[in-house]
Amino acid sequence: MTPQNITVLGATGSIGVSTLDVIRRHPDRYKAFALCAHSQVDKLFAQCLEFQPRFAVLRDAALADDLAARCRQAGLTTEVRHGMAALVELASLPEVDTVMAAIVGAAGLEPTLAAARAGKRVLLANKEVLVMAGELFMHAVRAHGATLLPVDSEHNAIFQALPADFSRGLSACGVERILLTASGGPFRDTPLTDLQQVTPEQACAHPNWVMGRKISVDSATMMNKGLEVIEARWLFDAAPAMIQVVVHPQSVIHSAVQYADGSVLAQLGNPDMRTPIAYAMAWPERIAAGVEALDLFRIGRLDFFAPDCERFRCLQLAYDALAAGGTAPAILNAANEVAVAAFLEGRLPFLGIARLNEAVLAALPAGPEGSLADVLGADAEARRMAAAMVAGARFA
Ligand code: NAD
Ligand code: MG
Structure with a gap:
């Protein structure tokens, strides 16, 4: 199979590094096409050496020149760009299949919106995009035929627990409540x-x-849980009153969906972001993510509290x-x-x-x-x- 070309926005961050770990395990399926970061030149250079992307992006020209010189010296053909325009371009180039949106904060809005407008497969970790511009972003996803897959562990769990055709409406699917779990920090x-x-x-x-x-x-x-309530509202077109936050200190149940017949479907797993990342990357298939199997005997008990x-x-x-x-x-x-x-x-x-x-x-x-x-x-x-x-x- 031809590997999917992935642009990683926020390659040097926690989600970016976990994404590259999943790519590393499946070189037949995925190719790091563009690696984008803010200012961590050393880390991005090490990633360029390993993954040999076509493009790398940093915040400003001086940082980009530094990285470009190092890449040349190492014999890499990686082209180094800088700034917001480069992020937007590398999120929407025709060669790109998938964009991992893992910049933190508002800085990720424009490139992630560009990926949606270019009809890409968008793996969304950068929840601030939906918090800031949920209506605009979801409209762009629908209007341009983009595929949106949530990476945030709770939303990934909800996505897994919903029927495939949930976009026809949660009530029509028999959903009564979304149970959004929170560790409580x-x-x-x-x-x-x-x-x-x-x-x-x-x-x-x-x-x-x-x-x-x-x-x-x-x-x-717990602002994070608040941002995630807003994220869930847009991702699943859920009325805010349908979204119930449940404090669950063990972070084993990543969230759940309650149905009209009394069933509650949940997704469980060890707290390791490589699970939702690999799920979003491979969906509708499943691939190994390097995550240890969940051992319910070792966990022993699960607790729940109202926030x-x-x-x-x-x-x-x-x-x-x-x-x-x-x-x-x-x-x-x-x-x-x-x-x-x-x-x-x-x-x-x-x-x-x-x-x-x-x-x-x-x-x-x-x-x-x-x-x-x-x-x-x-x-x-x-x-x-x-x-x-x-x-x-x-x-x-
Ligand atoms: P992080 O701080 O570890 O990494 C952020 C990345 O964004 C870095 O690569 C940084 O270089 C890049 N970046 C920051 N500002 C930028 C800018 N102005 N322009 C270009 N790049 C910029 O953050 P993280 O923990 O990986 O989180 C990333 C996003 O994923 C956040 O929105 C967060 O809420 C979400 N998320 C993270 C986790 C997690 O486990 N870390 C879980 C769920 C959701
Ligand atoms: Mg989360």
């Missing part, structure tokens, strides 16, 4: 009075998953933004990106993240999500406001 039981002092290192030490720093902080605030929306304000804010509609989720997402970056840099306390998100969401009126320009405009305005609030130390 590292601070599920931390006394509220201790949360003010939490450090970035503590927030990034997730009990079950090893992930990039932004999503790790989002897991600690505490007082402790985890960010989860409630996501439902509020969904209810407000239009650009409200994009505003919340932008505020949160600024808040998380400020927290990681020591400029905002942990509890300031939720307070900042709430303040920005309350201050900016949501507009219609008419076009990409509307979304990017709301994103920019929310970032400006959030940055000013951090600088004004309103939440210190």
Whole structure:
């Protein structure tokens, strides 16, 4: 068989590295066509040496020149590009079959939308795309015949537990509820009075998953679960009231679907992102992912709790933004990106993240999500406001 050409957006990140590991195991099926990263030149060069992609992309010209020189010296024919235009092009070139969207945050929106508009097979890890522009993105997927496969473990689990023709409507398929599981993060039981002092290192030490720093902080605030509620709303055309968050600290059940006849179908597995990545890559087939088999005897028990929306304000804010509609989720997402970056840099306390998100969401009126320009405009305005609030130390 001819290998599928894959463009990996965010190749040097946690999802990118796991994607390349699955590609490495199946060279007959997959070829890394383009590897795209922000600024980790050493890591991207090592990946170029191993996978010999046609293209590599970095953020700016100086970084790209550095990588190009190293590639030439090593005898590689990899062409090195830089900037957003290159990401957009390499997500939509005719030779590309599949795009792994694994950039973190709003930076992934334009290339991922370009992949959908070019009718690609889009493997979506970059949930912020659906949070910011769910309606636009899903419209592009349908209008251009793209194939959208969720990589986020919960949404991948839901996709596996739904019938193949779920796009005809969840109710028509007998679906009553989506049970979106959440680990509760590292601070599920931390006394509220201790949360003010939490450090970035503590927030990034997730009990079950090893992930990039932004999503790790989002897991600690449960903003991640809020973003995932919005993601599920768009991926499965689910009414927000149908999406029930279930705290499940072991992260063995990755999510479930409850049907009208009382059946609940769930997907289980070890917490290793190579499972949903390999599923999305091979769908509708299944391939080896290098993941250890689940040992239920070793796990022994599974626990479930209702989420505490007082402790985890960010989860409630996501439902509020969904209810407000239009650009409200994009505003919340932008505020949160600024808040998380400020927290990681020591400029905002942990509890300031939720307070900042709430303040920005309350201050900016949501507009219609008419076009990409509307979304990017709301994103920019929310970032400006959030940055000013951090600088004004309103939440210190
Ligand atoms: P990460 O921080 O480990 O990696 C991010 C990648 O994006 C890096 O390769 C980086 O170079 C690239 N990048 C960042 N900013 C960029 C920019 N402006 N332009 C171009 N490239 C840029 O993040 P991650 O944990 O791999 O997460 C990636 C996405 O997948 C996020 O949206 C996250 O929510 C989602 N996700 C991750 C996991 C996980 O287990 N890590 C699980 C589910 C969903
Ligand atoms: Mg997830």
